[in-house]
Amino acid sequence: MPCFTQTVAGHGSPYAAAEAANTSHRVIMRSDDTSVAILDKHDAPPRQSVHGAALPAATLHFHEKITANNKEYLGVHPVVAVESHRQNLATLITKALQSLPDAPSASDDPSSTIRVRAGSGWTRKRKPDLVSVTRGPGMRSCLAAGIDTAKGLAVGWQVPVVGVNHMQAHALTPRLVSAMAPNSTPVVEPAFPFLSLLVSGGHTLLLHSTGLIDHTVLATTSDMAIGDAVDKMARVVVPTEIIRQSDEIMYGRLLEQFAFPLGEEEHAYAAPATRKDELARNITRWGWAIGAPLAETRSGSKSKSMEYSFSGLGSAVKRIADNAGAVLGIDERKDLAREAMRLAFEHLASRVVIALEKLRAKNVNSDLGIGTLVVSGGVASNSYLRTILRSFLDVRGFSHMQLSFPPPSLCTDNAAMIAWAGIETFEAGWESKLDMTALRKWSLDPRAGDGGILGVGSWKKIESNR
Numbered sequence: 001m002p003c004f005t006q007t008v009a010g011h012g013s014p015y016a017a018a019e020a021a022n023t024s025h026r027v028i029m030r031s032d033d034t035s036v037a038i039l040d041k042h043d044a045p046p047r048q049s050v051h052g053a054a055l056p057a058a059t060l061h062f063h064e065k066i067t068a069n070n071k072e073y074l075g076v077h078p079v080v081a082v083e084s085h086r087q088n089l090a091t092l093i094t095k096a097l098q099s100l101p102d103a104p105s106a107s108d109d110p111s112s113t114i115r116v117r118a119g120s121g122w123t124r125k126r127k128p129d130l131v132s133v134t135r136g137p138g139m140r141s142c143l144a145a146g147i148d149t150a151k152g153l154a155v156g157w158q159v160p161v162v163g164v165n166h167m168q169a170h171a172l173t174p175r176l177v178s179a180m181a182p183n184s185t186p187v188v189e190p191a192f193p194f195l196s197l198l199v200s201g202g203h204t205l206l207l208h209s210t211g212l213i214d215h216t217v218l219a220t221t222s223d224m225a226i227g228d229a230v231d232k233m234a235r236v237v238v239p240t241e242i243i244r245q246s247d248e249i250m251y252g253r254l255l256e257q258f259a260f261p262l263g264e265e266e267h268a269y270a271a272p273a274t275r276k277d278e279l280a281r282n283i284t285r286w287g288w289a290i291g292a293p294l295a296e297t298r299s300g301s302k303s304k305s306m307e308y309s310f311s312g313l314g315s316a317v318k319r320i321a322d323n324a325g326a327v328l329g330i331d332e333r334k335d336l337a338r339e340a341m342r343l344a345f346e347h348l349a350s351r352v353v354i355a356l357e358k359l360r361a362k363n364v365n366s367d368l369g370i371g372t373l374v375v376s377g378g379v380a381s382n383s384y385l386r387t388i389l390r391s392f393l394d395v396r397g398f399s400h401m402q403l404s405f406p407p408p409s410l411c412t413d414n415a416a417m418i419a420w421a422g423i424e425t426f427e428a429g430w431e432s433k434l435d436m437t438a439l440r441k442w443s444l445d446p447r448a449g450d451g452g453i454l455g456v457g458s459w460k461k462i463e464s465n466r
């Protein structure tokens with residue numbers, strides 16, 4: 001970013017210029033996670049170290065998360081979550097500041113450096129030149145704790161602030177991953193357009209992402225989010241003593257570990273060749289079968305409709321467990337966990353395939369130039385989902401499609417993705433006004449009632465952010 005590059009370049013060190021071109025310090029609020037990251041995005045060219053090796057396009061200096069202890073509620077309790085943000089955020093930021101790059105020794109320019117406490121003394125660090133914070137969608141009281149802190153930092157440091165759409169940040173995470181890869185090229189991937197499947201605790205969205213702020217919703221859930229459904233299934237299927245003994249509060253992760261303790265080698269999966277095969281009932285050795293979502297409407301009209309539905313799966317799993325009662329042993333529970341995940345993930349895959357078929361029909365052979373499916377959000381850390389999507393795409397004629405899953409630590413909510421989305425938005429010429437407030441609902445689609453990412457108020461267009 002210009003101000004940082006100029007300042008550092010003034011000290012004449014190519015390494016320093018590459019290292020510190022763009023620092024974004026951000027604060028994220030979901031509901032129960034308090035997370036802080038310090039991210040540098042380096043300008044190009046040159047992105048060479050003093051030893052000549054190419055540097056990554058972005059460096060994560062600090063990234064930590066504290067999750068509220070909601071275990072006794074088997075879910076997120078809003079008061080506990082807000083209290084946790086209030087308790088932890090300032091402490092985490094103070095810790096993060098220690099990881100800012102040191103200021104160049106000759107510089108004591110207060111506009112580009114800050115004094116940070118170090119033991120009983122002080123040390124000079126480079127000042128972040130942007131603050132990013134989650135503005136929505138989500139629980140307003142939790143978001144407000146982050147937004148108010150972010151505004152305080154922006155006012156104190158006299159730097160811009162960007163209020164980020166949480167779901168946009170999930171969609172952009174693979175671009176952050178590519179920027180952080182060693183020896184990455186200055187070109188961040190995947191390039192637009194791509195498809196995004198965002199699968200989290202609060203959302204299930206299939207998007208056609210054609211630009212930073214342009215994401216057409218192709219399908220969304222008509223009842224509950226997939227993460228919510230998976231959590232509910234886990235609480236029924238995973239034995240209570242395992243839940244009680246585990247520190248894990250991501251119940252979906254527990255469900256995966258319970259179903260596949262040895263991981264991918266247990267998947268043994270081949271996707272159904274046709275939609276008809278997909279809807280065939282698989283009667284298990286226990287005598288029950290789970291029906292595919294949206295398969296059983298009398299008219300059949302929803303079988304290919306561009307929507308998701310997960311509540312029926314959750315009810316089916318509960319019914320099977322209730323019917324088995326005390327005789328529901330570990331082996332049957334495992335089969336139930338595997339079948340429930342298979343059907344939920346095949347349902348996700350079926351709409352991806354329908355979307356690709358529609359795009360292909362519009363644009364013979366080119367699929368509108370789409371070569372990547374981004375899969376992000378907490379549920380994307382499930383490796384069975386990856387197996388199912390890969391197999392589906394291969395079997396249904398889309399083997400050329402790349403799957404882009406962030407590593408699990410960046411699939412679940414995290415501050416680094418908010419930092420990255422803030423930087424990309426800022427570089428595209430947008431920053432938030434200081435009167436921005438938290439948004440409980442916030443669409444990604446410019447055609448939605450609220451106008452999408454830029455449709456909500458409190459944006460300021462800047463001509464020279466890059």
Ligand code: AMP
Nearest residue numbers: 200201227251252253377378379382413
């Ligand atoms: P997010 O809202 O993006 O932070 O995602 C949280 C959701 O992801 C929760 O519902 C978790 O249970 C779910 N989740 C996390 N890890 C996994 C996993 N390995 N398999 C399935 N769901 C998961």
Ligand code: ZN
Nearest residue numbers: 200377378413
């Ligand atoms: Zn999320």
